[in-house]
Amino acid sequence: MLFKNILAAAAMVTTAFAAPVEEKRQSRKLKWFGINESGAEFGEANFTGVYGKEFIWYDLNTVDQFIAQGVNVFRLNFLMERLTPGSLTGSLDPLYLGNLTQQVNYITGKGAYAMIQPHNYGRFLGNIITDTAGFKTWWTNVAAPFKDNELVVFDTNNEYHDMDQTLVFNLNQAAIDGVRAAGATKQYITPEGNSWTGAWTWISSGNGASLVDLKDPQDKLIYQMHQYLDTDGSGTHAECVSATIFSERLKAATQWLKDNKKQGVIGEFAAGVNDQCIAALQDGLTYLGQNSDVWWGAMWWAAGPWWGDYIFSIEPTTGPAWTGILPKIKSYFVS
Numbered sequence: 001m002l003f004k005n006i007l008a009a010a011a012m013v014t015t016a017f018a019a020p021v022e023e024k025r026q027s028r029k030l031k032w033f034g035i036n037e038s039g040a041e042f043g044e045a046n047f048t049g050v051y052g053k054e055f056i057w058y059d060l061n062t063v064d065q066f067i068a069q070g071v072n073v074f075r076l077n078f079l080m081e082r083l084t085p086g087s088l089t090g091s092l093d094p095l096y097l098g099n100l101t102q103q104v105n106y107i108t109g110k111g112a113y114a115m116i117q118p119h120n121y122g123r124f125l126g127n128i129i130t131d132t133a134g135f136k137t138w139w140t141n142v143a144a145p146f147k148d149n150e151l152v153v154f155d156t157n158n159e160y161h162d163m164d165q166t167l168v169f170n171l172n173q174a175a176i177d178g179v180r181a182a183g184a185t186k187q188y189i190t191p192e193g194n195s196w197t198g199a200w201t202w203i204s205s206g207n208g209a210s211l212v213d214l215k216d217p218q219d220k221l222i223y224q225m226h227q228y229l230d231t232d233g234s235g236t237h238a239e240c241v242s243a244t245i246f247s248e249r250l251k252a253a254t255q256w257l258k259d260n261k262k263q264g265v266i267g268e269f270a271a272g273v274n275d276q277c278i279a280a281l282q283d284g285l286t287y288l289g290q291n292s293d294v295w296w297g298a299m300w301w302a303a304g305p306w307w308g309d310y311i312f313s314i315e316p317t318t319g320p321a322w323t324g325i326l327p328k329i330k331s332y333f334v335s
């Protein structure tokens with residue numbers, strides 16, 4: 001659904017909670033303010049694992065807390081092997097699908113986007129996926145239950161890496177074709193690149209030259225890139241390289257988006273709770289706002305009930321980023 005259509009639809013809704021949601025939408029500086037929900041992909045060494053022991057779904061109460069802060073996209077991490085145990089083309093596990101559907105319906109029922117995101121790095125049961133036909137079938141089967149929900153976004157896979165570039169192209173194209181074959185024609189799809197889909201390496205990795213040729217008959221692709229601000233760009237250190245590293249790392253990808261008339265979103269970003277990182281975040285988000293003709297927004301890594309005191313946790317209300325980062329960045333998304 002086009003953004004202006006959502007505004008029109010929201011304006012017609014008169015329930016008590018709809019009004020503030022609509023106000024927030026009207027004052028958005030970036031279309032998407034997102035967070036990653038992480039936990040349903042935990043225990044990846046153990047399939048299928050036990051719910052509540054190896055893995056966990058997300059606390060729906062926190063969805064309301066995030067929406068109150070202006071968040072309007074929830075990137076839902078989960079594992080392919082738990083949704084279709086044993087095989088790419090196997091049937092959907094009703095309980096895992098039930099949890100995913102419950103999350104999606106709750107989020108989209110509040111007017112926010114739910115991103116369906118297999119956190120699989122282009123692998124299934126530890127092996128690089130080479131069966132592109134099977135991958136297309138997987139996506140047709142997974143998209144089918146959501147085909148009528150326009151607030152669902154399909155993320156082809158989390159962070160392909162160390163893979164043949166042509167295979168990464170073919171898997172993305174298979175996912176797009178699979179989603180559309182399910183009759184899901186109105187939803188956005190976010191292709192991801194090789195090399196952990198880094199924005200800073202989008203050109204140097206070869207992603208730009210390769211993925212520019214992806215085709216979507218619905219023309220609703222939003223290229224998803226990830227960007228961390230530490231020395232190696234891995235998102236494992238609390239320190240940021242400089243107060244301008246975020247915008248610097250976005251420049252080449254921004255030019256690629258503009259040159260090729262593509263749209264992009266930062267599907268993961270994070271930095272530690274310290275002055276230099278906060279300055280870098282604000283600088284980078286300002287840059288995204290200045291280039292909102294091509295950038296849809298950004299999604300913080302990460303929320304989820306099991307992160308504890310993890311440096312980037314934005315889980316309400318105990319995560320370090322909930323208190324130390326969110327108040328400092330939300331005005332770059334909503335006012």
Ligand SMILES: *[C@@H]1O[C@H](CO)[C@@H](O)[C@H](O)[C@H]1NC(C)=O
Pocket residue numbers: 046049050053054
């Ligand atoms: C896998 O999960 C089962 C069920 O919770 C548990 O009993 C087992 O110890 C786990 N194995 C590993 C290797 O974590």
Ligand SMILES: *[C@@H]1O[C@H](CO)[C@@H](O)[C@H](O)[C@H]1NC(C)=O
Pocket residue numbers: 051094095096097098099102
């Ligand atoms: C979520 O998964 C758990 C564990 O498999 C199951 O007991 C529960 O019924 C599922 N919830 C839904 C809504 O399907």
Ligand SMILES: CC(=O)N[C@H]1CO[C@H](CO)[C@@H](O)[C@@H]1O
Pocket residue numbers: 038039041042119234235236301
């Ligand atoms: C950057 C980051 O924190 N990545 C983590 C994403 O979540 C997986 C588990 O789901 C971790 O293994 C990564 O380190």
